[in-house]
Structure formats: C-alpha cells, structure tokens
Amino acid sequence: MSEEVDAVTVADLGAVIRTTRKRLGMSVADLATRAGVSFGLVSELERGKGNPSFSSLSRLAAALDMPLAALVSPRADDAMVVRGDQRTHIPVAPGTPASMRVVRELLTPRTALVIQLIRSTLPPGFSNEEQPFRHLGTEAVTVESGVLIVVHGERRVRLAAGDSITYPCSVPHWWANGDDGETVVLGAVSPIEP
Structure with a gap:
C-alpha cells in the first residue's frame, strides 16, 4: 500500500517538474545543469520513478524558481x-x-x-x-x-x-x-x- 502511495507521489512530483520545466522553455539537460543534478535523475522523476533526496528536490525547486513547498506540497485538493x-x-x-x-x-x-x-x-x-x-x-x-x-x-x-x-x-x-x-x-x- 505505501509503495503505491509513494509511486503516485513521485509521479505527481514528476508531472509538476515536467510542466514547469516546459513552461520555462528548458530541456531536461538545461534543468539538470541549472540544478546541479544528473540528467538521469530529472528524466527518471519526470517518468514518475526514483527516490530523490531532499537536497536534489531543493536544487530542482530553486532551478525552477519555485518554493520547495510548492514543488512537494500535498495535492489532494488539486x-x-x-x-x-x-x-x-x-x-x-x-x-x-x-x-x-x-x-x-x-x-x-x-x-x-x-x-x-x-x-x-x-x-x-x-x-x-x-x-x-x-x-x-x-x-x-x-x-x-x-x-x-x-x-x-x-x-x-x-x-x-x-x-x-x-x-x-x-x-x-x-x-x-x-x-x-x-x-x-x-x-x-x-x-x-x-
């Protein structure tokens, strides 16, 4: 049960990263470079996979010019x-x-x-x-x-x-x-x- 919840959470996180990145006109490589994380991490997250560290999420949020809380906040009302x-x-x-x-x-x-x-x-x-x-x-x-x-x-x-x-x-x-x-x-x- 908890694995299913985690998968949904990572998929939701990946969707937010992908849509925000595209709105900013950045490629996956651009975002990875700007955030100081690997291309593979960004690609994996956008596919709804992986287990990102707090540090990686903080760097991605900063690179997307958004608060970390907005990136990882619960989306029940969404x-x-x-x-x-x-x-x-x-x-x-x-x-x-x-x-x-x-x-x-x-x-x-x-x-x-x-x-x-x-x-x-x-x-x-x-x-x-x-x-x-x-x-x-x-x-x-x-x-x-x-x-x-x-x-x-x-x-x-x-x-x-x-x-x-x-x-x-x-x-x-x-x-x-x-x-x-x-x-x-x-x-x-x-x-x-x-």
Missing part, C-alpha cells in the same frame, strides 16, 4: 478545484527584464496535462517577437482587458477585450501588449492539435 488565493504562479526565468515579466497564473490543477487554463497579465511594452513560441498543441485565447496583438505565422490579429482566437501551436506565434497599460489574457492550452 484533483478538481483551484481556489483563487491558491493559484500556482508560473515562474519567470531569472534575469528576465521587467517589460517581459508576464504574471502567469495556472487556473487548472497543476497536474492537469490534458488542458491548462492560464491567466496572463502582460506588462506595458511586452512582446516576445524575438522569441516566438512553437510547440505541439492548440491554444484558445480570450482578452479580458487591454489589447493583445497575436502574430501566428504570417497572420497578425489585434484583439480587444472580449475577443478570442484559437490556433494550432505548431506554427510559430508570438504576442505583444497593444495597450498602454496591462493586458490580461485567459488562455486554454491543450496538447492536442487538429
């Missing part, structure tokens, strides 16, 4: 409900300039891998044109407030509050804040692409 005051904040890579520091709040449970709902607050002047995204999946975005510029391949779209767009993520795409103040965006991401 099954379905995310309370407004307990949202997971997706970390920003260290050294990111203020104009690129998007506040991203995960509105779905941390371990939900089929779909993720993220609330992003873009600072004035934000644009990731120099580092467009390209990955598998489908994204649907709704502007809550402000103005969002979305460039998907060759297509450029200006979205105001209440406007939405859905696109396959395998095409290079980037966002820019088209407003003088903050722009708030709700985005749903699925690993499935039509």
Whole structure:
C-alpha cells in the first residue's frame, strides 16, 4: 500500500517538474545543469520513478524558481478545484527584464496535462517577437482587458477585450501588449492539435 502511495507521489512530483520545466522553455539537460543534478535523475522523476533526496528536490525547486513547498506540497485538493488565493504562479526565468515579466497564473490543477487554463497579465511594452513560441498543441485565447496583438505565422490579429482566437501551436506565434497599460489574457492550452 505505501509503495503505491509513494509511486503516485513521485509521479505527481514528476508531472509538476515536467510542466514547469516546459513552461520555462528548458530541456531536461538545461534543468539538470541549472540544478546541479544528473540528467538521469530529472528524466527518471519526470517518468514518475526514483527516490530523490531532499537536497536534489531543493536544487530542482530553486532551478525552477519555485518554493520547495510548492514543488512537494500535498495535492489532494488539486484533483478538481483551484481556489483563487491558491493559484500556482508560473515562474519567470531569472534575469528576465521587467517589460517581459508576464504574471502567469495556472487556473487548472497543476497536474492537469490534458488542458491548462492560464491567466496572463502582460506588462506595458511586452512582446516576445524575438522569441516566438512553437510547440505541439492548440491554444484558445480570450482578452479580458487591454489589447493583445497575436502574430501566428504570417497572420497578425489585434484583439480587444472580449475577443478570442484559437490556433494550432505548431506554427510559430508570438504576442505583444497593444495597450498602454496591462493586458490580461485567459488562455486554454491543450496538447492536442487538429
């Protein structure tokens, strides 16, 4: 019985490490190097296996720019409900300039891998044109407030509050804040692409 609980705990831990690492745009090798742990340890944890030491978990949490408690906290309530005051904040890579520091709040449970709902607050002047995204999946975005510029391949779209767009993520795409103040965006991401 306890082995089954441990396996679930390691699998849950691995899922958090994998999703956070991917959101930061790091490879397994990048995370291992940054944390000062072996490639094999990270790979094994992401597959839900292994028995990491406290020291290794501390290093991984620091490398993912998250508190250790957030990495290893019990997730009983994560099954379905995310309370407004307990949202997971997706970390920003260290050294990111203020104009690129998007506040991203995960509105779905941390371990939900089929779909993720993220609330992003873009600072004035934000644009990731120099580092467009390209990955598998489908994204649907709704502007809550402000103005969002979305460039998907060759297509450029200006979205105001209440406007939405859905696109396959395998095409290079980037966002820019088209407003003088903050722009708030709700985005749903699925690993499935039509």
